[in-house]
Amino acid sequence: MRLRFSFLLGLLALGVTALPATAHPGHAEGSSLALGLMHPLSGADHLLAAVAIGLWASRIEGLRAWALPGGFLLGIVGGALLGMAGFVPGWMEPGIAASVLLLGAAAALLPRLSLPPMLAAVVVFGVLHGLAHGSEVPEATNPLVYGLGFLAATAAVHAAALLSARALRWLAVPGGAAIAASGLVLLLG
Numbered sequence: 713m714r715l716r717f718s719f720l721l722g723l724l725a726l727g728v729t730a731l732p733a734t735a736h737p738g739h740a741e742g743s744s745l746a747l748g749l750m751h752p753l754s755g756a757d758h759l760l761a762a763v764a765i766g767l768w769a770s771r772i773e774g775l776r777a778w779a780l781p782g783g784f785l786l787g788i789v790g791g792a793l794l795g796m797a798g799f800v801p802g803w804m805e806p807g808i809a810a811s812v813l814l815l816g817a818a819a820a821l822l823p824r825l826s827l828p829p830m831l832a833a834v835v836v837f838g839v840l841h842g843l844a845h846g847s848e849v850p851e852a853t854n855p856l857v858y859g860l861g862f863l864a865a866t867a868a869v870h871a872a873a874l875l876s877a878r879a880l881r882w883l884a885v886p887g888g889a890a891i892a893a894s895g896l897v898l899l900l901g
Contacts (some may be wrong), residue, residue: 724791739832744853747855748861751845752869754864757808757898758841762866764891767884768871771823772830781870783831788845792859795846804843806899811837813895819888 752758762784769780803808815837818830845862849855877883 732760734783744855744857744865745861747850747853748858748863749865751848751858751862752866756894757812758844758866759810759869760891760894761815761837761841762869763873764819765811765889766870766875767887768815768819768822768830769870770874770884771819773895776827776868777874779827779831780834781867781874784834784838784841784870787835787840787865788842788863788866789859791839791842791844792846792849793842794839794887795843796855797847798847799813800843800847804840804847807840808844809857809895809898811840811895812898813892816891816893816895820885820891821888823884 752762755858765780765784771777772780814833818825818833822830845859849858873887877887
């Protein structure tokens with residue numbers, strides 16, 4: 713019964729994230745919340761990183777697993793504030809691609825690290841992703857509402873991946889490997 717409930721909850725969270733992906737730069741129509749909800753789902757790099765964090769977190773027992781998504785979200789907030797203030801380093805995009813590669817590899821290969829280094833890594837990667845989110849806030853939006861939207865969407869992706877990988881224990885390794893390969897393509901592309 714527990715397996716079925718976790719799997720259904722994971723599918724529900726995944727369904728919540730299945731919104732039209734039209735919120736990347738150049739799409740300034742719609743409400744601040746809707747644009748914020750769609751933004752992290754409209755870029756492969758952000759979506760893959762969010763899934764990788766959920767997969768990696770699924771390998772941690774108990775409630776401690778939720779520290780990784782929480783750390784990533786905290787990093788996003790810090791990075792978004794820096795991005796909105798105009799700090800957009802030239803290494804941001806390669807850093808984001810590298811984060812996808814490293815998070816995917818970690819989900820596949822590093823299930824037994826202690827929590828502090830795992831948490832430190834996801835916070836740093838969250839800052840990188842937050843820089844991009846913050847620098848891309850559409851001008852006609854309320855930045856706070858937009859930010860709450862992209863945090864909610866990212867959290868939903870984390871939850872969907874974490875709960876799905878807990879229900880399907882085999883999912884984290886091949887899923888992480890596929891994300892790492894995608895990160896390599898992003899990095900080299």
